[in-house]
Amino acid sequence: xxxxxxxxxxxxxxxxxxxxxxxxxxxxxxxxxxxxxxxxxxxxxxxxxxxxxxxxxxxxxxxxxxxxxxxxxxxxxxxxxxxxxxxxxxxxxxxxxxxxxxxxxxxxxxxxxxxxxxxxxxxxxxxxxxxxxxxxxxxxxxxxxxxxxxxxxxxxxxxxxxxxxxxxxxxxxxxxxxxxxxxxxxxxxxxxxxxxxxxxxxxxxxxxxxxxxxxxxxxxxxxxxxxxxxxxxxxxxxxxxxxxxxxxxxxxxxxxxxxxxxxxxxxxxxxxxxxxxxxxxxxxxxxxxxxxxxxxxxxxxxxxxxxxxxxxxxxxxxxxxxxxxxxxxxxxxxxxxxxxxxxxxxxxxxxxxxxxxxxxxxxxxxxxxxxxxxxxxxxxxxxxxxxxxxxxxxxxxxxxxxxxxxxxxxxxxxxxxxxxxxxxxxxxxxxxxxxxxxxxxxxxxxx
Amino acid sequence: xxxxxxxxxxxxxxxxxxxxxxxxxxxxxxxxxxxxxxxxxxxxxxxxxxxxxxxxxxxxxxxxxxxxxxxxxxxxxxxxxxxxxxxxxxxxxxxxxxxxxxxxxxxxxxxxxxxxxxxxxxxxxxxxxxxxxxxxxxxxxxxxxxxxxxxxxxxxxxxxxxxxxxxxxxxxxxxxxxxxxxxxxxxxxxxxxxxxxxxxxxxxxxxxxxxxxxxxxxxxxxxxxxxxxxxxxxxxxxxxxxxxxxxxxxxxxxxxxxxxxxxxxxxxxxxxxxxxxxxxxxxxxxxxxxxxxxxxxxxxxxxxxxxxxxxxxxxxxxxxxxxxxxxxxxxxxxxxxxxxxxxxxxxxxxxxxxxxxxxxxxxxxxxxxxxxxxxxxxxxxxxxxxxxxxxxxxxxxxxxxxxxxxxxxxxxxxxxxxxxxxxxxxxxxxxxxxxxxxxxxxxxxxxxxxxxxxxxxxxxxxxxxxxxxxxxxxxxxxxxxx
Numbered sequence: 001x002x003x004x005x006x007x008x009x010x011x012x013x014x015x016x017x018x019x020x021x022x023x024x025x026x027x028x029x030x031x032x033x034x035x036x037x038x039x040x041x042x043x044x045x046x047x048x049x050x051x052x053x054x055x056x057x058x059x060x061x062x063x064x065x066x067x068x069x070x071x072x073x074x075x076x077x078x079x080x081x082x083x084x085x086x087x088x089x090x091x092x093x094x095x096x097x098x099x100x101x102x103x104x105x106x107x108x109x110x111x112x113x114x115x116x117x118x119x120x121x122x123x124x125x126x127x128x129x130x131x132x133x134x135x136x137x138x139x140x141x142x143x144x145x146x147x148x149x150x151x152x153x154x155x156x157x158x159x160x161x162x163x164x165x166x167x168x169x170x171x172x173x174x175x176x177x178x179x180x181x182x183x184x185x186x187x188x189x190x191x192x193x194x195x196x197x198x199x200x201x202x203x204x205x206x207x208x209x210x211x212x213x214x215x216x217x218x219x220x221x222x223x224x225x226x227x228x229x230x231x232x233x234x235x236x237x238x239x240x241x242x243x244x245x246x247x248x249x250x251x252x253x254x255x256x257x258x259x260x261x262x263x264x265x266x267x268x269x270x271x272x273x274x275x276x277x278x279x280x281x282x283x284x285x286x287x288x289x290x291x292x293x294x295x296x297x298x299x300x301x302x303x304x305x306x307x308x309x310x311x312x313x314x315x316x317x318x319x320x321x322x323x324x325x326x327x328x329x330x331x332x333x334x335x336x337x338x339x340x341x342x343x344x345x346x347x348x349x350x351x352x353x354x355x356x357x358x359x360x361x362x363x364x365x366x367x368x369x370x371x372x373x374x375x376x377x378x379x380x381x382x383x384x385x386x387x388x389x390x391x392x393x394x395x396x397x398x399x400x401x402x403x404x405x406x407x408x409x410x411x412x413x414x415x416x417x418x419x420x421x422x423x424x425x426x427x428x429x430x431x432x433x434x435x436x437x438x439x440x441x442x443x444x445x446x447x
Numbered sequence: 448x449x450x451x452x453x454x455x456x457x458x459x460x461x462x463x464x465x466x467x468x469x470x471x472x473x474x475x476x477x478x479x480x481x482x483x484x485x486x487x488x489x490x491x492x493x494x495x496x497x498x499x500x501x502x503x504x505x506x507x508x509x510x511x512x513x514x515x516x517x518x519x520x521x522x523x524x525x526x527x528x529x530x531x532x533x534x535x536x537x538x539x540x541x542x543x544x545x546x547x548x549x550x551x552x553x554x555x556x557x558x559x560x561x562x563x564x565x566x567x568x569x570x571x572x573x574x575x576x577x578x579x580x581x582x583x584x585x586x587x588x589x590x591x592x593x594x595x596x597x598x599x600x601x602x603x604x605x606x607x608x609x610x611x612x613x614x615x616x617x618x619x620x621x622x623x624x625x626x627x628x629x630x631x632x633x634x635x636x637x638x639x640x641x642x643x644x645x646x647x648x649x650x651x652x653x654x655x656x657x658x659x660x661x662x663x664x665x666x667x668x669x670x671x672x673x674x675x676x677x678x679x680x681x682x683x684x685x686x687x688x689x690x691x692x693x694x695x696x697x698x699x700x701x702x703x704x705x706x707x708x709x710x711x712x713x714x715x716x717x718x719x720x721x722x723x724x725x726x727x728x729x730x731x732x733x734x735x736x737x738x739x740x741x742x743x744x745x746x747x748x749x750x751x752x753x754x755x756x757x758x759x760x761x762x763x764x765x766x767x768x769x770x771x772x773x774x775x776x777x778x779x780x781x782x783x784x785x786x787x788x789x790x791x792x793x794x795x796x797x798x799x800x801x802x803x804x805x806x807x808x809x810x811x812x813x814x815x816x817x818x819x820x821x822x823x824x825x826x827x828x829x830x831x832x833x834x835x836x837x838x839x840x841x842x843x844x845x846x847x848x849x850x851x852x853x854x855x856x857x858x859x860x861x862x863x864x865x866x867x868x869x870x871x872x873x874x875x876x877x878x879x880x881x882x883x884x885x886x887x888x889x890x891x892x893x894x895x896x897x898x899x900x901x902x903x904x905x906x907x908x909x910x911x912x913x914x915x916x917x918x919x920x921x922x923x924x925x926x927x928x929x
Contacts, residue, residue: 340846343846355861358828358861360861361859363855363856364856364867365854365856367851367854368841369851372846373843373845374843374846375872375873377872378870379868379869380868381865382864383856383863385864
C-alpha cells in the first residue's frame with residue numbers, strides 16, 4: 001500500500017516539475033484536460049486485484065519500480081537498426097517514436113491526399129489543428145482506472161492521423177514505438193489519435209518494440225473515431241522486451257455504417273495488458289476483433305475487450321487465440337453489452353487457449369450482458385491441449401514428437417493470422433511465430 | 448405476433464396462484480439480531496454446547512463481514528435488525544404422532560398447494576419431511592427408511608439424536624466463515640433436514656422436503672446436511688412455494704452435501720417462491736449457499752434446479768471434486784418475469800485426477816426480468832485430465848428483459864479440457880410460425896418451444912418434479928411473447 005502511494009507520488013511529482021514543458025500548454029483546453037486527468041489519477045491510483053476488471057492481473061510489479069519520462073534523445077538510433085521491424089514490401093507512411101518522443105529523422109512521410117494529416121500529436125497540438133479539440137481525450141475514459149488518467153495527465157506525443165470526408169489513404173500508416181536502455185527505467189506514454197471522417201478509409205499499424213533487453217513501462221492509449229461509412233483497420237504488434245511492462249488502451253467510437261477491424265498480436269513483454277473498447281454510437285456498424293497471444297516463461301498477457309452495442313443493427317465478431325508455455329499466464333475477458341434498444345444485434349465471440357506446460361495458467365471470462373430481445377449473441381471459450389489424434393497422425397507418418405507438437409501449435413496460432421488482410425504484415429507475424437513456436441525452422445524444412 | 452396478445456398479457460399478469468396466508472399462532476421471538484438472540488435460539492432448541500459455540504463463532508465472524516455487492520442484482524438495503532430470526536408453529540410443543548394430530552389448517556395449506564401428504568404417501572411413495580416455518584411438523588415413512596438404516600429427520604432432531612454425525616460434518620463443506628449469508632445462517636439457522644445414508648445402501652425412495660415461508664416478517668434460515676456414506680445412493684427433492692405478502696423476505700439457506708467413495712447424491716429443487724407483484728414489490732430474496740463435496744473416489748454429485756420464483760435469486764450450487772474420478776453435474780432452468788432478478792450458476796472446482804463436470808444452464812427472461820448466469824470452472828494444478836463441458840443458453844421474451852453470462856474459467860493444468868458455450872436469442876419466429884400454421888395457439892406454441900428449450904434439464908428431474916416444473920413454467924410464461 002505504502003509503496004503504491006509512493007509510486008503514485010513520483011508521477012504526481014514528475015508532473016509538477018515537467019508539465020510546463022509539455023506541448024500545447026499555450027492552449028487552455030489542453031492544460032485543463034491534463035489537470036482534470038491528474039486529479040483523477042491522484043484519486044484513483046493504480047488498480048488492485050480487488051477491482052473486478054483487474055482480478056487476474058496484479059500491477060504491483062509496475063508500482064515497485066520508479067519509471068521516469070525520458071528526455072528527447074535519439075540515443076544514436078539509426079534506421080539500420082530498425083530494419084528488422086519494418087515491412088520492406090509494404091509502401092507506407094512511417095512515424096517513429098523513441099521513448100515516447102517523435103523522431104522525424106527516422107520517420108518517412110509520403111505524399112498525402114489534400115486535407116489529410118499524418119503527423120506527431122505534439123506537432124498537431126502546437127499547430128492548433130482544429131479537429132483536435134473535438135476528439136482528443138474524448139473517448140478514453142479517465143474515470144475508470146488509473147492508467148488512462150495517468151496517460152492523459154502527461155498527454156505528450158504519439159501518432160495523429162486525420163482524414164477529411166471522402167479521403168482514402170491508400171498506404172497504411174506504420175507507427176513504430178521504440179524503447180531503449182537508459183540509466184533510469186523509462187516511462188513512455190504514447191498517445192495516439194486517429195480520426196476517419198465520413199466515407200474515408202485508413203489502415204494503421206502500431207508496433208511496440210525494444211532494441212535492448214531492458215526494463216521499462218509503456219502506458220499507451222489510442223483513440224479511434226470512425227465516422228459514417230468510414231473504415232479503419234488497425235494492427236497492434238506487441239514485441240516489447242522480455243522485462244517490459246505494457247499497459248495499452250484502444251478506445252474506438254463507431255458511427256453509422258462504419259467498420260472497424262482490429263488485429264492484436266502480443267508475443268513479448270513481461271506483463272502486458274490490452275484494453276480494447278468499442279462503442280457503437282449509431283446503427284449499422286460492424287466490428288471485427290482478432291487477437292493472438294503467445295506467452296512463455298513467466299510472461300503475463302491480459303486482453304480485455306469490451307463491445308458496447310448501444311444502437312441497433314450492429315454486428316461484431318471476436319476471435320482470440322492463445323498459446324501458453326512455461327510458467328506463463330494469460331487472461332482473456334471479452335465483454336459484450338447489448339443495450340435495451342440495440343435490437344437486431346449480431347455478436348459472436350470465441351476464445352481458444354492451448355496449454356503446453358504444467359505450470360501455465362489461463363483465466364478466461366467471456367461475458368454477455370444483454371438487455372434487448374431481438375438479438376443473436378453467442379460466445380465460446382475452450383482451454384485444452386494438443387489433439388492426441390492429430391499428434392498420432394503426424395507421428396505415424398514419421399515426424400518426431402517434438403516437431404509434431406511444434407507444427408500443431410503453429411497451425412493453431414496461424415488460424416488468427418489467416419484473418420489478416422495485409423500480406424506483408426501477415427508474413428512478418430508468421431516470421432515472429434516461427435521463431436517462437438518452431439525454433440526458427442520453417443515448415444518446408446520440417447516437411 | 449399481434450394476435451391474441453390480449454389473452455397473453457392476461458396470462459402473464461395472472462396473480463400468484465399459491466398466494467395465501469394461513470392464520471396459525473406462531474411462537475416467535477422479537478425481531479433483531481444479537482448474541483442474546485443466538486443464545487435464545489440455541490436454548491429454545493435445547494442444543495448441546497458445541498452447537499452454541501459454533502453459532503456464536505459464526506455470529507462474531509458475521510459482525511466483521513460486509514454484505515457482498517458484486518452480484519448483478521439490485522434491491523433496497525436489508526435491515527438485519529428488522530428480521531425475526533426464529534418462529535415455530537405453536538402446535539410444535541406437543542409434537543404430532545400421526546397425520547390426524549396435525550393442525551387441520553396446516554393440512555389444508557398443503558392441499559391448496561396440491562401436495563396432500565396422505566395422497567403423496569400412497570401415490571408417490573415419497574417420504575415427506577414438511578418444513579412449515581422452520582420446524583418440521585410431519586415426517587412420514589420414517590419406519591421404512593429406518594429399516595435400511597437411513598436417517599432422515601429434521602436438523603434439530605439430528606442434533607439431539609446423532610450429535611456425533613452433526614459435529615463431524617456440519618460446516619465441513621460450507622464453513623461458518625464462507626460468505627455473508629452463509630455465516631448469518633450458521634449463527635441463526637432454525638431448522639432444516641438431515642440425511643445420512645449408510646454404507647452401500649441405495650435409498651429405497653426419493654426423499655422430499657417441502658418448504659414454506661409463512662409467518663409474516665420471518666426470515667427463513669434453513670440448514671440441510673446430507674451425508675452419503677461409501678457406495679450409497681440418494682435422490683433428494685426440495686420444493687418451495689410461499690404465500691403472498693407485502694414485505695420483502697430474506698431467505699438465506701445453506702445446503703451441504705457430502706459424498707464419500709462411490710456414493711451418489713442427486714439433489715433436485717423446484718423453487719417457486721413469491722416473486723413479487725407486477726411492479727416487483729414484496730417478493731422473496733433468496734440468497735442461498737449450496738455446495739457439495741465429493742470426498743471419496745468415484746463419488747458423484749448432481750444438482751438440478753428449476754428456479755421460477757423469488758424477487759431475487761442469488762444461488763450457486765457448487766461441487767468440490769476433491770477425490771479422483773469424481774463427477775459433478777449442474778442442470779438449471781432459471782426463469783425471470785416481471786421485475787424478478789436471478790444471479791445464479793455454479794462452481795466446479797476440480798481438485799482430484801480424472802474429474803469431470805457438466806454444466807447445462809437455461810435462462811429465460813420475460814417482462815423486466817434480469818437473468819444472469821455466473822459460473823466458475825476451476826482446474827487446480829493436480830487435477831490431471833479434468834474435463835468440463837459448459838453450455839448456457841438464454842431465451843429472451845420482450846424488449847425490456849435482460850440475459851447475462853459471466854463465466855469464469857481458470858485452468859492451471861495443461862491436461863484439462865474445458866469448453867464453454869453460450870448463446871442468447873429470442874424465440875425463433877420461424878418455429879412460432881410453424882406451430883401457429885399447424886393450428887396451435889400462440890401460447891401453446893410458446894409453451895412447447897420453451898419446454899423444448901428446457902428439455903435437457905427437465906429430463907434430469909425425477910418424474911413427479913418434471914411434471915410440476917413444466918406446470919410452473921407454463922403458469923409463469925405461457926405466451927410471454929406477444
